Amino acid sequence: MPSWPTQTSWPNKTSWPAGTSWPSGGNWPGGGGGPTPPPPINFADLFLGAYQVVQTDKGLSYGAVMRADAGNSSSVAFALTGATPAVPVPIWIRITAPGVGNVYYDGLGVTAAMTGVTIVDSVNIVLTGAGAGMAITPGVGSQVAGNTWRATCSSLADQSGNGRNYVQLTPAQQPIVTAGLNGKPGLLFDGLDDYLTSDTGALLNGPYLVLVVGRVWDRAPGANCIVGGSGYSGTVYEPLHSQFMQYNDLSGNAVAFSDLTNQRWAAVFHNGTGDSLRIGSLPISTGVSAGPSNGSTRFIGATGTGGQAGKIEIFATIYCPIQPYSAFDTALNTPPGYGPGAIAV
Secondary structure, eight states, X not given: OOOOOOGGGSOXXXXXXXXXXXXXXXXXXXXXXXXXXXXXXXXXXXXXXXXXEEETTBSEEEOSBOEEOTTOOOOOOEEEEEOOOSSOOOOEEEEEETTEEEEEOSSSSSSEEEEEEEOOTTOOEEOOGGGTTEEEEEOSSOOOTTOEEEOBEEEEOOSSSSOXXXXXXXXXXXXXXXXXXXXXXEEEOOSSSOOEEEOGGGGOOSOEEEEEEEEEEEOSTTBOOOEEESOXXXXXXXXXXXXXXXXXXXXSOOOOOOTTOOEEEEEEESSSTTOEEEETTSOOEESSOOOOOOOSOEEESBSSTTSOBOEEEEEEEEEESSOOXXXXXXXXXXXXXXXXXXXXX
């Protein structure tokens, strides 16, 4: 990369483009691609003794089988192989005519990154651009114009160093990778049977804090859980579910929230009446014991295997000893985080 111009050779202040009109690629003065974007924040660095930290912009692995949209009438399936890009993106393929399709990375299916790709049984479609290093392989079967398949997530690697990864081996139960926020992908759980699971609970031998960043797409009964776990007394649920009625037998303290608002949830467990839940900047709900919550299994997107599932989009989940999290809240709303004002805290 060419060297940067000296101070005196830079254009004067008024000649620099403003806002979104900054040059890209080789159009920067002196050549090259401009300043290197800040590296992703590792949230594990913000928590002393974290038990588990997962975030969708670090350690995401794609599922090997792409998810067919509901209503697809094609019989063909698509496999996804290769190394996950440094910045994971949503990957879609849509058939535009039998044997031809488009590939999208926008998470919307609006602006195609690759147009008119040839779809031939068992022949790799080598991805370019943001999906470079990966390939989509069609199987054998009928192809119907307008049908779409989307990339899913099979695992999220624990960033704490404890190796407590979240996994889902069943393709039909893997969440879909979304465009997320500020270049960081999200994971969309369908509210039916999608979930990721880990054995994080084996580390939770005392009081702990759980933090989640994401948004709720649907609060309907049976489609409203955010995280869950095994080993509760009676019918105790993890505190982030339903209308966030927090404690035993779905009773206790309800905390209001706004659908589709990107938020930080924080819940404290120590098996006493000081157990608490906070959503964004709303008042803390407390006063009822949430129970021991000492089972070994933890879930994202469900209360348990075959249990209540949530239609939610998740960006990060953290389990750690009880401690302040103001630095985390601040980091969420910085440019290298999810962007200024992006997360309600």
